[in-house]
Amino acid sequence: MNTQPIASHFINGAYIEDIQGQPIDVIYPATGDVIARVYSATPDIIQRAIESAIQAQIAWSSMSGTERGRILLRAASIIRQRNDELSVLETYDTGKPLSETLYADATSAADCLEYFGGLAGTITGEHIPLADGNWAYTRREPLGLCVGIGAWNYPTQISCWKAAPALACGNAMIFKPSETTPLCALKIAEIFIEAGLPAGLYNVVQGLGDVGAALVNDPRVNKVSLTGSVPTGRKVYAAAASQMKQVTMELGGKSPLIIFDDANLENAVSGAILANFYSTGQICSNGTRVFVQQGILKAFLARLVDRLDQAIVGDPQNLKTTFGPMVSKRQLDIVLNYIEKGKAEGARLVTGGKAISGPGYYLQPTIFCDVTDEMTIAKEEVFGPLMSVLTFDNETEVITRANATEFGLAAGVFTADISRAHRMVNAIKAGTCFINSYNDAPVEAPFGGFNMSGVGRENSKAAVAHYTQIKSVFVRMGDVDAPF
Numbered sequence: 475m476n477t478q479p480i481a482s483h484f485i486n487g488a489y490i491e492d493i494q495g496q497p498i499d500v501i502y503p504a505t506g507d508v509i510a511r512v513y514s515a516t517p518d519i520i521q522r523a524i525e526s527a528i529q530a531q532i533a534w535s536s537m538s539g540t541e542r543g544r545i546l547l548r549a550a551s552i553i554r555q556r557n558d559e560l561s562v563l564e565t566y567d568t569g570k571p572l573s574e575t576l577y578a579d580a581t582s583a584a585d586c587l588e589y590f591g592g593l594a595g596t597i598t599g600e601h602i603p604l605a606d607g608n609w610a611y612t613r614r615e616p617l618g619l620c621v622g623i624g625a626w627n628y629p630t631q632i633s634c635w636k637a638a639p640a641l642a643c644g645n646a647m648i649f650k651p652s653e654t655t656p657l658c659a660l661k662i663a664e665i666f667i668e669a670g671l672p673a674g675l676y677n678v679v680q681g682l683g684d685v686g687a688a689l690v691n692d693p694r695v696n697k698v699s700l701t702g703s704v705p706t707g708r709k710v711y712a713a714a715a716s717q718m719k720q721v722t723m724e725l726g727g728k729s730p731l732i733i734f735d736d737a738n739l740e741n742a743v744s745g746a747i748l749a750n751f752y753s754t755g756q757i758c759s760n761g762t763r764v765f766v767q768q769g770i771l772k773a774f775l776a777r778l779v780d781r782l783d784q785a786i787v788g789d790p791q792n793l794k795t796t797f798g799p800m801v802s803k804r805q806l807d808i809v810l811n812y813i814e815k816g817k818a819e820g821a822r823l824v825t826g827g828k829a830i831s832g833p834g835y836y837l838q839p840t841i842f843c844d845v846t847d848e849m850t851i852a853k854e855e856v857f858g859p860l861m862s863v864l865t866f867d868n869e870t871e872v873i874t875r876a877n878a879t880e881f882g883l884a885a886g887v888f889t890a891d892i893s894r895a896h897r898m899v900n901a902i903k904a905g906t907c908f909i910n911s912y913n914d915a916p917v918e919a920p921f922g923g924f925n926m927s928g929v930g931r932e933n934s935k936a937a938v939a940h941y942t943q944i945k946s947v948f949v950r951m952g953d954v955d956a957p958f
C-alpha cells in the first residue's frame with residue numbers, strides 16, 4: 475500500500491501542501507520505518523482551513539437535517555465498502571493488528587455516521603405554551619465552526635466520532651489528528667467529498683500541539699472537542715474558557731475492574747484481557763486497576779497467564795496476530811519506565827515486563843500483582859499493556875478504593891450477584907460502567923468521563939447537546955402592555 479498521502483492537509487475539498495511547515499515523519503510502529511512525511515500546518519494553511527469552513531457552514535446549516543443526514547449515510551456506506559483498505563491504513567498509522575482494525579475502526583466510524591445521519595432529521599426544538607395564548611419555541615442551532623483534536627490510538631474512529639455529530643447538527647469541522655497518526659483522517663476527508671459533502675465542511679490540518687493551540691485560540695472557532703491526555707485537556711479547556719467556547723473533553727483514566735469471587739472466572743479473565751491488552755493496552759477506558767477478591771486470586775492469575783500465553787505477538791498485517799507493537803518509541807519508553815517503577819516500588823512481576831528485541835516497538839504483555847493503592851502504577855495512567863492486580867476483601871472496601879482516583883472514565887464489575895452489580899455501579903464514580911463485560915462502546919450509548927476524565931459526552935443523543943445551542947423565541951399573540 476502507498477501510505478504517502480497526496481499532500482499533508484485537506485482543505486475546501488482538496489489536498490493542499492505547504493512545505494514551509496515543520497516536517498513530520500510518519501513511522502510504522504511494527505518496523506520503525508518511515509512510511510510517509512507530512513508537514514505541520516503554517517499560519518496560511520490554518521487561515522485557509524478556517525475561512526473555507528466558515529463559508530461552507532452557512533449553506534450547510536440551512537439544509538434540512540434529513541438532507542445532511544443522507545450525505546453522512548452515503549459516507550458510511552463508502553467507508554464500509556472500503557473497510558479493508560481503511561483498516562490496512564489504520565494498521566500502518568497505529569501498529570494495531572489487522573485482526574482488530576478490520577472490526578473496530580472504520581466500522582466504528584461508519585456506525586457513528588449511520589447513527590448521526592439517521593438522527594440529523596430529528597434534531598428539533600420544542601413548543602412551550604404560555605399564559606394568555608402566548609407561546610415560545612426553541613430552535614436547536616449549530617454552534618458554527620468546531621475544531622476536533624485527536625489522540626493517536628484510534629485515528630479513524632476519533633475523527634468520525636467528532637465529525638458525525640458536528641456535521642449532523644449543521645456545523646463545520648476542522649480536524650487535527652495527532653502528529654503520530656496523521657494518515658487516516660485524510661482518507662475520511664476524501665470519502666466525505668465523494669459522498670457529496672460540500673467542500674470546506676470537513677477540513678484536516680496536520681501539526682503538533684501548537685497547531686491545535688492556534689485553532690483553539692482563534693476567536694472564529696466556536697467549539698473544541700479534544701481526545702487526549704489530562705494535561706493537554708487542562709491547557710485546551712483553559713484556552714477555550716478564556717473565550718467562553720463550548721468544549722468536549724475526552725481525557726485519560728485509571729479505571730477499576732472489580733472481580734468478585736462468585737464471578738464466572740473465564741469471563742472475568744476475558745474481561746481483564748479486553749480491559750488491558752486490546753490495542754496493546756492503548757485505550758483510555760482500560761480497566762488497569764484489576765481488583766480481585768482475595769479467595770480467587772491464585773486461580774485468576776493462573777488462568778490469566780495461560781490465556782496470555784496464547785497471544786500471538788507479531789506482524790500486525792498478519793491476520794493471525796492478536797497483539798501488535800506500541801504506537802511509538804516514545805510510548806514504549808513511557809511504559810518501560812512504569813514497569814521499572816512497579817518493580818522498584820515492590821510490585822511482583824507475574825509475566826512480561828520486557829521490550830521485545832528486533833525492529834518495531836514491541837513490548838511483552840505485562841502483569842504485576844501485589845500492587846497497592848499507593849504505587850505509581852496504580853495511580854497514574856500508563857497507556858500500554860501493563861495490568862496491575864490488587865486484592866480486596868469486601869464490597870465497601872473496594873468501592874472506596876476504586877473511587878480513590880482523580881479520574882472517572884470507566885469501571886467494570888464481574889459478579890454473579892446482579893443486585894450487587896447494580897449496587898456497585900451506583901456507587902462508582904465513572905462515566906461508563908460495565909457489568910460482566912468490558913470496553914464496549916456502542917454509538918447508541920453516551921461515552922465520557924467524570925472528574926478529571928472529561929467534560930461532555932460523545933456518541934448517542936447526548937452528543938447533540940454538545941454540538942448545538944438553544945435559542946428561545948417568545949411569541950406574543952396580543953397587544954403589548956407597557957408602563958407608559
Ligand code: NDP
Pocket residue numbers: 623624625626627650651652653654681682683684685686687688690700701702703704705706707709710723724725726727757758759855857883923927928
Ligand atoms: P495528548 O494529550 O498528548 O495529545 C492529544 C492531542 O492534542 C494531539 O493531537 C496533540 O497534538 C494535541 N495537543 C497537544 N497540546 C496541545 C495544545 N496545547 N493545544 C491544542 N492541542 C494540543 O494525547 P495523546 O495523543 O498522547 O493520546 C493519549 C491520551 O489520550 C491518553 O491520556 C488517553 O487516555 C487519552 N485518550 C482519551 C480518550 C477518551 O475518549 N477519553 C480516547 C483515547 C485517548 P500532537 O500529538 O501533535 O502533540
